[in-house]
Amino acid sequence: MKLTSALFLASATAQEPGKYKDLRQTVRNSVSESNRVAGSSDDSRAALECTIPEVSGNVDGYYCNSKRCTLMCKPGSIPDGRARNRCINGEWEDAFPNCITCEGSVDAEPAVADNNLGFVCSVDDPTDDRRCAMTCSNGGDIFPATATNNIDLVCNCHKRKGCEWREDGSKKAADLSSYSCSTPTVTIPEGCPADKAPECTQLTRNKISFQNSWTCRNCFRIRASYSLSDLDWSDLDFLVIRFDVRVSWLSWGHPVDDAISLDNDDGFLWKVTFKKNANFQSGMMFDANLRTFNNAVNVNANWVIEDIQSCPCSNTDYGN
Known part of the structure; x- marks a missing residue:
């Protein structure tokens, strides 16, 4: 799960990784709820004599045992000083750092x-x-x-x-x-030609790259890059993408206009449409952020796209 305004209390005998980045991964990959408590000072119980600071800004929480706490930054930010701090006689040894990012x-x-x-x-x-x-x-x-x-x-x-x-x-x-x-050359799109063949064309999956993302837990980013030299493509055409896991589309870049569920929001089959007058001279290229609904899916190790087709605007059965 994504860290959100929480304290992480470990037992006094717990072994903490030696480096901040190792601890960061340990905390984020933890699936145990037994050590997760709310971020108020009352919830720290007797684990520490010092008051744990409020969570704000880019700070995501603290990972604590009976002697010290380590400040945890939100994904994409880092501490600008020593993240680990000791509680000595009711006072923190040092001030906690800030979490910085662009x-x-x-x-x-x-x-x-x-x-x-x-x-x-x-x-x-x-x-x-x-x-x-x-x-x-x-x-x-x-x-x-x-x-x-x-x-x-x-x-x-x-x-x-x-x-x-x-x-x-x-x-x-x-x-x-x-x-x-630059200012694009604007052309008025015509309606879908009546004589345009309705058959969809199978596209190769290896033109889409994946990255695991900490934008949220189970999030990943895709980048598509297709040549359109062999397709009679226009901005009225669309893609049909079938995933082998349930996904939702969170955000996307130009020239994508919308991602529409084709399976009653089950999240496996999606229609991707494009903006009118989009420039496809260099091919069909776009970025998008998606999320799976399965904690066990690692997109670096699992191919999550089962099938992708380019469908002309005259198609009405979405490649079926």
Whole structure:
């Protein structure tokens, strides 16, 4: 489960991992509810003589035994100092650090000048890297130009130097003011041609990549990248995706317009539609955040898509 405003009390004899990142993974992967209590000082019982601070900002909770507490940051943020603190004679040995991240909050998107820039953000598991896929929500092209017309920004944090956005793979801070979207050529979409063949086309699954995400427990991010050279594709066409686990769609980037359940909200079969006048010159590419309903599913180890088809606007049976 996702950590939310909670204290985690371990027994005095519990062995704590030596590194913060190891403890972070231990706490997040725990499925036991027996040591989870509410975040008020009364609930700390006699475990500590010191008052445990209130949870606020990017702080997600504390992991405590009878002698010390370790501050736990929300996924995508890190402590800017020593997270572990000892209670000595009713006083904390040190002040607890802050939890830092880009833009000051794990819920904030990169601050860019062009309002046409859109983001699909997630937190990688287990690296805890916070990243945002940047695309043009108006259907234009990103400037400076990229080969795939999308950019991954990764939040890089250092407890003494602070946090900055970097392009994925770069060691330098990104100049967020330099990114912009071109104005797309607008064409008026016509209705679906009456003579357009209704048959759907099977697409290969290996054009979709997966990442586990700590945006929420059981969340994962997908990135699709398809060439349309062999398809008579238009913005009126759609995808039909069948998953082998039950999922929900949380967010998506341009050019996706909507994800619609086709199986009475059971969450296995989905129709993905696209925005009118979307630019598909470079192919069909999009990012999305999804969530499974099964705690045991690890998308890095399990293929969660059973089938994907490209269906023309003239199709009415969704590939069946």
